[in-house]
Amino acid sequence: MFTNVLRYLNSDQISDLEQNKFNVSFSQGETIFKQGAPMTHIIVIDKGLLKVYLESGLRHSIILRLLKSGEIAGGPGFHTDYRHHFSLMALEDTELTFIDINKFESFILDNSIFALEFIAYLNKAHISFYDKLKTIQHKQMNGRMAATLCYLSDNIYKSNNFETNLSRQDIADMSAMTKESAIRILKNFKDSGIIECENNTFNILNKDSLMDIFENG
Template structure:
C-alpha cells in the first residue's frame, strides 16, 4: 500500500467530527466512514476544492483558515466567504450533487480529512438527526456568506473594509490584533473593490488611529468607531 496516501497527522479520537458523529451514529458506522477517509495537509495557497470539478468527497477541516473563491468569465476573483476550522467543506453539494460552484483554498496551513460523499449520504439518509446536523454545518457557511454580501451590496468601501476588519477580528482570529493571512489583492477581492482602494483606506484608518498597520500585522484600536463607520455614520 502506498504510504503517502495513509500518512496520519493526528489521532481521529481527538477530532471533533468523530465526537459529533458518534453522538448520532454507531461506532461501527463511523469506522466505515473513517476507513474511506484520508488525512490531508494543505499549504497556504493550495486549492482544496476546484471550481467546476466534480465533487467526489467532502473535507472536514480540522485546522486552518480557508477562502471560498469564485472566478468569473474574465478571470476576476471574488472571495465569497472566509471560514476557519472546524467546518465541513463541499457540503453545498450534499443536496444538489453536481459540480463545485466555487473553489476552496487554504489561506493558512490547513489540516483535515476527506469524507466519502456517497457513504456519508447513505448513512445520513438512515439517520435524520445526523442528517440535520450535517445540514447545519452546511447552511452555516451559506448564512455567513450571505451576511458578508449584505455588507458588500449596500455600503461604500469604508464601511465594507470596516466590516471585514471586524469580521476577521471577531470571527476568524478572535483577537483585536492579528497577522492578516490575506494579501491586499485578496482583501480587495473580499471587499469588492480595487487593491489600491484597500491600501488607501487601511492607511487612512491607520492615520486616524482606528487601527495600527505594520505590514501584515493589524491591530484594531477602536472597534467602536469602526462599528460606527460600518453603520455608515
C-alpha cells in the first residue's frame, strides 16, 4: 500500500492511521507550510510535486530538494523544537495526507522496526545533503547547473525530455546561483548542443557531456 517508510507500520497502526489521517489539495504555487511555523503534522505526498526550500533574510532561497508522489515531508523539528525548518510549496496541483505528529510519534514508540526504518529514511536524506554541500562548495556554476539538470532528469522526471513548472529563479535556487547566471549557463549549454530548452520544456541531448561537466567542472 505505502511505497515509503510507512509500509513498516503494523496493521493496527495502518487502520489507526486510516481513521485519523486527512487529505488536503493544494494548487500550483500554494504554500503548504512556512519555515518557522509550528510543526503539527507529518505530510505524505499522494500526488503532485513540491519544493522544499530554506529562506534566509531577504535574499534568494535555497531549494533543498523536490518531493514527488510517495515521499514524506517530515523535518528536523520532529521531537526537537516542533517547528518547521524549511518551507514547502506546491509546484503542481498536489494532494497530501496529513498525519498528526503525536500520532506519528506514537507509531515510533509502539513499533521499533518502524522507528529503525524511519532513522534510515532520515539518514538517506542526510547523505543527499552531504552530496549537495559538496556540489555547492566544490563545483563551479557549470557543474552545479549540470547537477541540477541531472537531478531533474534522473530523479524527478525520469526522462531526458521533460516539461517543468520550475521557473528560472527556481532552477537558480536549486543550483546556488542568481537567475541571470542560470539563464546564461542554460544558454551556453543550448549553444553547445548539450540541451534544448524552450520556455518550460527541457530536452537533454547529450547526457554524457552533461555528466562530464558535473564530474569535472
